[in-house]
Amino acid sequence: MEKQLSSQQSLDLIARTISDTRTRLERNSGRPFLIWGYTVVAISLLNYCLTVSSGLLGYGSWTWFLIPVIGFILTRIFPMRKCNEPRTEIDRIISKIWLVLALGIAPAFVIAIFSRSDIYGIITLLMASGIAITGVIVRSRIYTLFGFIGMGLSTLFSIFGWWLKNFVDLEALVDADRWIVCIPMLAYALVFIVMMVIPGHIMNYKNRKQCSQS
Amino acid sequence: MFPELDPLLHSELRLAVMSILIGVESADFSFLREQTGATAGNLSVGLEKLAAAGYIKIEKTFRGKMPRTLCRITPQGTQAFQEYVDVLKGYLKI
Numbered sequence: 440m441e442k443q444l445s446s447q448q449s450l451d452l453i454a455r456t457i458s459d460t461r462t463r464l465e466r467n468s469g470r471p472f473l474i475w476g477y478t479v480v481a482i483s484l485l486n487y488c489l490t491v492s493s494g495l496l497g498y499g500s501w502t503w504f505l506i507p508v509i510g511f512i513l514t515r516i517f518p519m520r521k522c523n524e525p526r527t528e529i530d531r532i533i534s535k536i537w538l539v540l541a542l543g544i545a546p547a548f549v550i551a552i553f554s555r556s557d558i559y560g561i562i563t564l565l566m567a568s569g570i571a572i573t574g575v576i577v578r579s580r581i582y583t584l585f586g587f588i589g590m591g592l593s594t595l596f597s598i599f600g601w602w603l604k605n606f607v608d609l610e611a612l613v614d615a616d617r618w619i620v621c622i623p624m625l626a627y628a629l630v631f632i633v634m635m636v637i638p639g640h641i642m643n644y645k646n647r648k649q650c651s652q653s
Numbered sequence: 654m655f656p657e658l659d660p661l662l663h664s665e666l667r668l669a670v671m672s673i674l675i676g677v678e679s680a681d682f683s684f685l686r687e688q689t690g691a692t693a694g695n696l697s698v699g700l701e702k703l704a705a706a707g708y709i710k711i712e713k714t715f716r717g718k719m720p721r722t723l724c725r726i727t728p729q730g731t732q733a734f735q736e737y738v739d740v741l742k743g744y745l746k747i
Contacts, residue, residue: 444665446658446744452665453738456672460688464677522716523684525677 462649464527467519468577469642472570474517476635478510483628491618507541533573540569559623560596563630567593570634581638581645589634596623658744661706662737666691666699671726671734674709679725700724708733 444452482505489502520526543565551558571586573579599622603609607619662668669689673680680688686696700722703709708730712723726734 444663444668446741449658449663449668450738450741450745452668453672456669456688457676460673460676463688523681523687525680525684527677531678 461527462646464520464524464530465646465649467643468646469639470517470519471514472635472639472642474513475510476631476639478506478513479631480628480636482506482509483624483631487621487624487628490621490624529577533576536572536576537569540565557596557600557623559627560593563593563596563627563634564590566631567634570638579642581641585634585638589630592630592633595626595630599623599626656740656743658740659733659737661702661708662733664699666695667703668737670696670699670703670724671708671730674724674726675731675734679712679723682722682724685724703730706733 482502485505486502544562547561547565548558550556551561567586567589569586570582570589574582574584574586603620609620612619662671666689669691670685673685673688682693682696682700685691685700686693689696691699700709700711704711704724707727709724710727712725714721714723
């Protein structure tokens with residue numbers, strides 16, 4: 440005998456089921472932010488160490504390409520969902536947005552090379568925009584806020600470049616002072632901690648707390 | 654005079670299945686079972702009824718060597734669900 444429901448019970452069941460499914464699927468929603476955030480931080484610090492220790496600026500250039508490789512591998516090893524968990528329409532939209540933004544990095548590199556503009560600032564702005572867009576779509580104040588903070592921080596790289604150009608005599612720098620020129624690498628790591636790692640941990644903590652309550 | 658509630662959706666298990674499927678691209682059998690807490694037999698019967706009415710589409714696929722049953726809501730199912738919710742709201746004067 441099938442269980443029949445009153446009108447109120449039906450509405451409650453619909454609301455509860457939708458909410459439970461959403462809570463379960465959002466359990467590890469911070470994971471991609473943590474994977475990509477920590478990868479960028481690690482590679483930035485590696486590049487900083489390589490550049491400072493070798494005394495050659497740009498030594499670490501090719502190691503930047505480890506970011507997509509390591510990020511992709513870690514995403515496969517630690518997926519956001521168990522293999523039987525479905526994708527929502529929002530997931531699909533967000534994954535397409537990030538795909539477009541990731542593809543945008545290639546022309547950003549070309550622009551940075553030919554216009555001698557600041558690649559750190561451009562990529563930070565791209566990624567921060569992705570975080571803010573994600574936040575707006577999933578209605579997460581945390582992602583939106585940290586995305587906009589990241590957008591603000593992306594301007595620091597240009598300001599630093601301007602300061603370097605106008606107030607530092609690069610020719611006069613001795614080898615021991617060359618680390619000054621590498622400051623953007625450290626700043627880049629710091630900005631990614633602020634705009635990806637911190638919100639990723641906050642989201643995971645919040646979602647796990649919500650899951651344990653439901 | 655209120656219109657009648659769709660009898661196919663007015664059962665706890667089938668309504669729960671439709672509520673899950675309305676928010677995802679597709680869901681596999683094991684996920685639906687975990688979320689609804691239903692037995693495999695009851696869920697199979699419920700899914701067959703929904704599929705027979707054209708509310709959901711069932712695909713039998715494989716993940717590696719393991720068989721997989723994927724369910725997704727159809728436009729007809731989405732419309733039926735929407736109408737069901739509208740009628741409920743009418744009953745409850747929401």
